[in-house]
Amino acid sequence: MKRSCISWIMFGALVVLITVLAVIPFVWTILLSFKDNSQIVNDPMGLPASFDFFNYRKALDVLDIGRMYANTIMLAAASTAAGVLITFMSSYAIARLSFRIKSLPDKLFLFLIIGLAVPVYILLFPIYRINVKLHILGTFIGLILPYIAINISFNTLLFVGFLREFPLELEEAATIDGCNTAQTMFRIVAPVMKPTFVTVVLFNAIYIFNEFPFASTFLSDSRKYTLSLMTSMFRGQYSMDYGAIIAASIMMIIPELIFYAIFQRRIISGMTAGAVKE
Amino acid sequence: MNQLRCPSRTKIILLAPTMIMYIVFLVMPLFIAVRYSFTDFSGIGKAVFSGVDNYMKLAEDRLFLVSLKNTMIIMGLSGVGLLVGSFIVALVLNEDFPGNTLSKAMIFAPYVIAPIIVGLIWGFILNPEYGLINSVLRKLGLESLCIEWIGGTKWTPVAVSMVFFWQLLGFHATIFLAGIKTIPGDLYEAALIDGCSRSRSVFLITIPLLKETIIMNVILIITGVFKIYELVVQLTGGGPNHLSDTLVSYMYYVVFTSSRYGYGMAIAVFILVISMCVSFFYLRISRNRGKEAAS
Numbered sequence: 015m016k017r018s019c020i021s022w023i024m025f026g027a028l029v030v031l032i033t034v035l036a037v038i039p040f041v042w043t044i045l046l047s048f049k050d051n052s053q054i055v056n057d058p059m060g061l062p063a064s065f066d067f068f069n070y071r072k073a074l075d076v077l078d079i080g081r082m083y084a085n086t087i088m089l090a091a092a093s094t095a096a097g098v099l100i101t102f103m104s105s106y107a108i109a110r111l112s113f114r115i116k117s118l119p120d121k122l123f124l125f126l127i128i129g130l131a132v133p134v135y136i137l138l139f140p141i142y143r144i145n146v147k148l149h150i151l152g153t154f155i156g157l158i159l160p161y162i163a164i165n166i167s168f169n170t171l172l173f174v175g176f177l178r179e180f181p182l183e184l185e186e187a188a189t190i191d192g193c194n195t196a197q198t199m200f201r202i203v204a205p206v207m208k209p210t211f212v213t214v215v216l217f218n219a220i221y222i223f224n225e226f227p228f229a230s231t232f233l234s235d236s237r238k239y240t241l242s243l244m245t246s247m248f249r250g251q252y253s254m255d256y257g258a259i260i261a262a263s264i265m266m267i268i269p270e271l272i273f274y275a276i277f278q279r280r281i282i283s284g285m286t287a288g289a290v291k292e
Numbered sequence: 293m294n295q296l297r298c299p300s301r302t303k304i305i306l307l308a309p310t311m312i313m314y315i316v317f318l319v320m321p322l323f324i325a326v327r328y329s330f331t332d333f334s335g336i337g338k339a340v341f342s343g344v345d346n347y348m349k350l351a352e353d354r355l356f357l358v359s360l361k362n363t364m365i366i367m368g369l370s371g372v373g374l375l376v377g378s379f380i381v382a383l384v385l386n387e388d389f390p391g392n393t394l395s396k397a398m399i400f401a402p403y404v405i406a407p408i409i410v411g412l413i414w415g416f417i418l419n420p421e422y423g424l425i426n427s428v429l430r431k432l433g434l435e436s437l438c439i440e441w442i443g444g445t446k447w448t449p450v451a452v453s454m455v456f457f458w459q460l461l462g463f464h465a466t467i468f469l470a471g472i473k474t475i476p477g478d479l480y481e482a483a484l485i486d487g488c489s490r491s492r493s494v495f496l497i498t499i500p501l502l503k504e505t506i507i508m509n510v511i512l513i514i515t516g517v518f519k520i521y522e523l524v525v526q527l528t529g530g531g532p533n534h535l536s537d538t539l540v541s542y543m544y545y546v547v548f549t550s551s552r553y554g555y556g557m558a559i560a561v562f563i564l565v566i567s568m569c570v571s572f573f574y575l576r577i578s579r580n581r582g583k584e585a586a587s
Contacts, residue, residue, distance in 0.1 A: 025387070032381055033395040036402060036462065042424050043413045058422040059431060104310035107303055110296045126310070129318050131571030133518050135540045136560040139328075139547050140321030163317030166310055185296060195298045195306075224406035226522050231548065242408050245526070260416070263409045274404045278397045281404065282466055289508055290470040 040271075047261045054256050069261035076255075077244055077262055078237075086240040089154060090222040093161035098214055101166055105173030106199050110185065123174055129167030130288070137164075138231050145232065152234050160228060165218045172287055176210045177203075213284035216277060220285070223270070241266045322564070329557035339554065346558035355534045356559065359542035362449045366538065367517045369453035374464050374513055375506070381461060382468035383494065400462035407459070411526025414455045418442045418527065442527045448536035455523050460516065464509050471505030472498060507573070514570045518563055539563050 046054055047069050048062035073079070104126070108119045141160050142151065150156035184206070188198045204211070226242040233239060239247065244266065248259045274281055283290070329346055333339035350356050385396050402410065417424040418441035426438045441451040475498065483493045499506075521540045524530055530537040530545060537545065540563065547556030 025384070025389070029384055029389065029391075029395055032384065033398050036399045036458070038424075039402075039413050039417055039458065042417060046416055054416075055422045058424065058427045100309040100313065103306040107306040111303055111306075112295055112297055113303070122307070126314060129314070131515070131568050132318065132322065133515070133540065133563055133567050135519070135521060135543065136325055136564050137318065137321040138544070139553060139556065139560070140324035141317060143324060144316065144321065159313065160317045163313045166314050166318070170310075182295060189296065195296070195302050198296075220404060224408075226406065226408040227544075242406050245408060245412050256416070259412065263412055267405050267409055270404065270406075271401065274401060275397070278393075278400075282396075282400050285403065286463065286466045286470070289467050289512060 040267075043260055044264060047257065047264050049257060051256055067261075069257035070265065072255065072258040073262040073265065076258060077247060079241075079244075079262070079265055081237065082239055082241050082244060085154075085238060086223055086242075089157055089161070089240060090219045092154075093158045093165075093222050094215055094218040096158070097162040097165050097218055098169060098211065100162070101169035101214075102173055102204070102211075103199070105170050105177060106203065108170070109174045109177035110182075111195075123170065126170040127167045129164070130171065134164055135227060138227060141228075142231065151232060152238070154238065156232055157228055161222050161225070165221065168217060168288060169214050172210055172214055173207075176207055180206070212280055213287055216281050216284040217287065220281070325557045325560050325564070328554050329561045331554045333554045335551050335553060342554065346555045347562075349555060350558060350562065355537070355542060358535055359537040359539050362452075362536065363517060363520075363539045365449040366453045366456065366520065367514060369450060370456045370460075370517065371510070371513050373453065373457045374460055375509060377457065378461055378464035378509070379468050381465035382472055383498075385465065385469055386472050396462075396466075400466060402459045402461070403463045405459075407522035408526060410455060410459050411523040414451075414458075414523070415442070415526055418451050418454075420444075442536075443532070445532060445535045448528050451527060452520065452523050452536075452538070455527070456517070456520060460513070464512070467509055467512070468502070468505060471502045475501050511570055511573055515567055518567050 045062060048065050048067075049060075050068070053060060053063070104122075108123050108126075111119075113119060137160070145151040145156045148156075150159070180203075184202055185198050188202045193202065224242060225240075229240045230243055230246060233243065236247065244262050245259055248255060248262070328339060330341060330343060331339035332342045332345070381399060385392060385399075416422075420426055420438070420440045420443060423441065425441065429435065429437050439447050441447050479497050480493055483497060484490075488496065517538075518540065520538050521544065524536065524538050524541040528536045530541050534542060534545065539559065543556055543559040543563065546552050546559060
C-alpha cells in the first residue's frame with residue numbers, strides 16, 4: 015500500500031519508540047554494571063568512568079556462578095527430558111489408543127490440562143509438606159519432580175493437540191508392517207513431531223531456568239542454589255553491593271539473551287503456543 | 293477417533309508415569325491446600341479443624357484487603373495498558389518494514405528473562421532517589437513530577453503495573469499479531485475500494501474479527517496478574533508494612549514467614565477459585581480452537 019512520506023516518518027518514529035522502550039532497561043542495567051556503588055547512588059545519569067569489569071570480578075568472588083550454572087542447567091535438563099518423555103507417552107495413549115470406555119481419553123485430556131488454571135504459588139506449601147514426607151526436601155529430586163508435574167498440562171495440550179490433527183495412516187501402515195506400539199511411537203511418530211518437541215522443550219527449559227519460588231522455598235543448602243537465587247544471596251549475608259548484584263544478574267541474562275537470539279522464532283512461537291493457533 | 297489397539301499393559305505403562313506425577317505433585321497438593329484451609333495449623337502439633345474460620349477472617353484482615361486492592365489496581369492498569377498497547381504494537385509489527393524481525397525480537401525479549409531479574413532491573417529504574425525515571429525528570433527540570441514509585445505507601449501498585457506491562461507487552465502483541473494474520477487481506481482491499489480509510493478499517497474490520505483473540509488476551513492478563521510475586525519481592529518486599537503486597541506475595545508471607553499455614557491456605561484457595569473461574573473460559577476457547585483446527 016502506498017503511503018505519504020510524512021506517514022512513513024511517523025510510523026518509523028513509532029517503531030523506534032516502542033523498540034527503545036523495550037530495550038532501555040537492559041542498556042541501563044549494563045551501564046550500571048560498570049559503575050561503583052557511590053556512582054550508582056550519587057551520579058546515576060553519568061556514564062561509567064571506564065568500562066572496567068570490577069563489579070563482575072566482585073560478583074564472581076562472592077558467588078560460585080559456575081556451580082550455579084551447572085545446578086540450573088542440570089535441573090532444567092533433567093526435568094525437561096523426563097517431563098517431555100512421559101508426557102509424550104501419555105499424550106500418545108490419549109490421542110491414539112482405543113480404550114474400552116470410549117470417552118476415557120477425552121476425560122483424561124481434560125483432567126490433565128486443568129493444571130493450566132492452577133497458579134503454582136498455591137502448590138508451594140503442600141508440596142513442601144509432601145517433600146518432607148518423602149524425605150526429599152532440599153534435594154534436587156525435590157525440585158525436579160514438581161517441575162515435571164507443573165509442565166504436564168502445557169505439554170499435554172501441545173502433544174495431544176498435534177496428534178489429533180495428524181492423520182493415522184502412517185501408524186496404521188507401521189502396525190501392519192509389524193511395529194509394536196513403542197516402535198511406532200518413537201521411530202515413526204516422534205520424528206514427524208520434531209517441531210512440536212522443540213517447542214515443548216524450549217518452553218519447559220526456559221520456565222525451569224527462570225523459576226524462582228520453588229527453588230527459593232525448597233533449597234537451603236547454598237551449594238545447590240540455582241541462578242535465580244543469586245540476587246537473594248547478596249541481600250542476606252553482605253551489605254547491599256549494587257554493582258555486584260547487577261553484574262551477577264547480567265551474567266545470568268546475557269547467555270539467556272544470546273540463546274534467545276539464536277532460537278528466537280522457535281522460542282516466541284513456543285512461549286505463545288498455548289494461546290495461538292499455528 | 294482413537295483406533296490403534298494394544299494390550300492394556302502397554303496403555304498402563306504409557307499413562308502411569310504422567311498420571312502419578314500429576315496426581316502426587318499437582319492434584320494432591322490442591323486437596324492438601326483445601327484441607328489445611330479448614331484448620332488452624334501453625335506447624336506445631338496436630339492440625340485442628342476450625343471450620344470456615346479462616347475464610348471468615350479474610351473479610352476482616354486489613355492486610356488481605358489491601359493486597360486484594362493492590363492486585364485489582366494492577367489488573368486494571370496493566371490490563372487496559374496491555375490490551376491497547378499490545379494491539380498497537382501488533383498493528384505496527386504487521387506492517388512490512390526493514391528491521392521488522394529485529395524489533396519484534398527486541399520487544400518480546402523481556403518475556404524471556406526471569407521475573408526475579410526483571411524486578412531487580414526495574415528496582416534501579418524506579419528507585420525514587422537514584423532511579424532512571426526520577427533522574428531523567430530532575431534533569432529535565434520536572435522535579436515536581438518525581439514520584440515515590442516504590443517504597444512509599446501509594447504508588448507501588450502503579451509501579452508494579454508498569455513493570456508487568458513492560459515484561460508482557462511483546463507476549464500479548466505476538467498473540468494479537470497471530471490473530472491479525474488470520475484476517476484475509478482482501479477484506480481490507482475491498483474496504484479501501486469502498487473508500488474506507490486505513491484507521492477506520494482497524495475499527496470496522498480488525499477489532500470485530502479479533503473478538504476471540506481479545507478475550508484470550510484478557511484471560512491471560514487476569515491469570516497473569518495472579519502470578520505476580522517476584523516483582524513485588526524485588527521492588528519492595530511487600531513493604532512498608534505489607535501495604536504493597538499482592539495476593540500471592542501476602543499469601544507467601546502468611547505461610548512461610550509468619551507460619552500461619554491454615555490461614556495462608558485459605559488465601560491460596562481464594563486465589564485458586566478466582567483463577568479457576570477465569571481459566572475455565574480459557575480452556576473452553578482453546579479446546580474449541582483445537583476442535584476447529586481438527587475438523
